[in-house]
Amino acid sequence: MSDGIQWLVGLENWMSSVVFARGISAQELALRMGADPDGATEPITDAQAWALDMEAYRPDGDGDGVVRVGESAGWSFAVEYGDSTGGDLLAEISRDEVEAIRYVPIQEHPPATVEYARDGVALCSFGLAEENQRYGAEPDLLLPDLIAGQVLGTDGKTLLAPRDPDGDDYEDFKVTYRRTLGVIERRFGLSLPPACLKEGLLPAYAVRGTPNMRT
Template sequence: MSEGIQWLAGLENWMSSVVFARGASARELALRLGAAPDGATEPITDAQAWALDMEEYRPDGDGDGVVRVGEHGGWSFALEYGDSTGGDRLAEVSCGGVEAIRYVPIQEHPPATVHYARDGVELCAFGLAEENQRFGTEPDLLLSDLIAGQVLGADGTTLLAPRGLGGEDFRDTYRRTLGVVERRFGLSLPPRCLQEGRLPAYAVRGTPDMRIDGGGTR
C-alpha cells in the first residue's frame, strides 16, 4: 500500500473516520475535538483503542468517543473510534486559519464522504461516487480537481466511473477521488499508523474507561 491516502478505500470495519488538520499540532487537534488537556494516555495501538470500554450508543444521549492522534507530512491526524466528534466539530477544528479534512470510510452505500473546512467554515463536502452532488459554502472548490482527475466530466455533473451494473468496483472509484484529495492537499497517512503504530489516545465524548492494559484486551 502507498503512503498517500488512497489505501483508505480498502478498509472495512475500521474506526469512525479520520480527521486531518494543517496548522495545528496533534495535541491541539485532540483538544479541538473535545479532549481534556491532561487526558492523553500512553501511546497505544489500534487494537488497544478498540479494547477500551466504550458505549457507542446510549438511548438517552451521546455514546463514547476516543481519538488517537499523530502527525505526518505537515498534517496532524486523528483516528476516530466510537461516537467521536469530528463530524460535529470540523468547522471548530479549522478555526484560526487551520485547514481540516474529514474522511468517513463507509463502505459502498451510503458512500464514504469527504468534508473540507478552513478558518471556521465548512467549505465543501461530497460523497464518493456522488461527487456531482456537492455541498458547503463553496461546493465547487474542488471541481476543477475532480474534472482533471477523471472523476467528473467537463460539465461538472457527469460521473465518469459509475459503480455497479457493469461499472467499476466502488473501491477503485473511491481511490480515484481520494487521489484527487491527496494531490490537492498533499495528504499522507502511512498504513503503519493504523496497523502497528502506537499513538496517544484521548476521550473526546462521553465517559469511556481509558485504562489501558498491556495486551490490548480487557
C-alpha cells in the same frame, strides 16, 4: 509521500473516520475535537484503542468516543473510534486559518464522504461516487481537481469512474473511491502510512461520553 491516502478505501471498520488538520499540533486537534488536555493515554495501537471500554449508547447520556492522534506529511491527524462526534466539529477545528479534512469511510450506501473546512468555514463536501452532488459555502472549490482527476466530466455532473451499486461486487465503487481520494491526496499533499494508523503507537483521548481509557 508514497503511501498517500488511497489505501484508506480498505479500512475494515466504517467507524474509523479520519480527520486531518494543517496548522495545529496533534494535541490541539484532539482538544478541538473535545478532548481534555490532560487526558492522553500512553501511546497505543489501533487494536488497543478498539479494546478500550466504550459504550455505543447510553439511555441517559452520550455514547463513548475516542481519538488517537499523530502527525504525518505536515498534517496532524486523528482517528475516530466508537461514538466519536469530534469530526462533526470540522468548521470549529479549522478556526484561526487552519485547514481541516474529514474522511468518513462508510462503504457502499450511504457512501463514504469527504469534507473540507478552512478558517472556521465548511467550504465543500461530497459523497464518493456522488461527486456531482456537492455542498458547502464553496461547493465547487475542488471541481477543477475532480475534472482533472477524471472523477467528473467537464460539465461537473457526469460521473466518469465505473460503478454498479446494484451488483453483488462493489469493486467498481472502490475504483471510484480510490480515484477521488487520489484527487484529495494530490491537492492537499496528504499521506498517512498504514503502519502509522494501525500498528503505530499514538496517544488516545476521550472526546465524548465517559469511556474507560485504561488499556
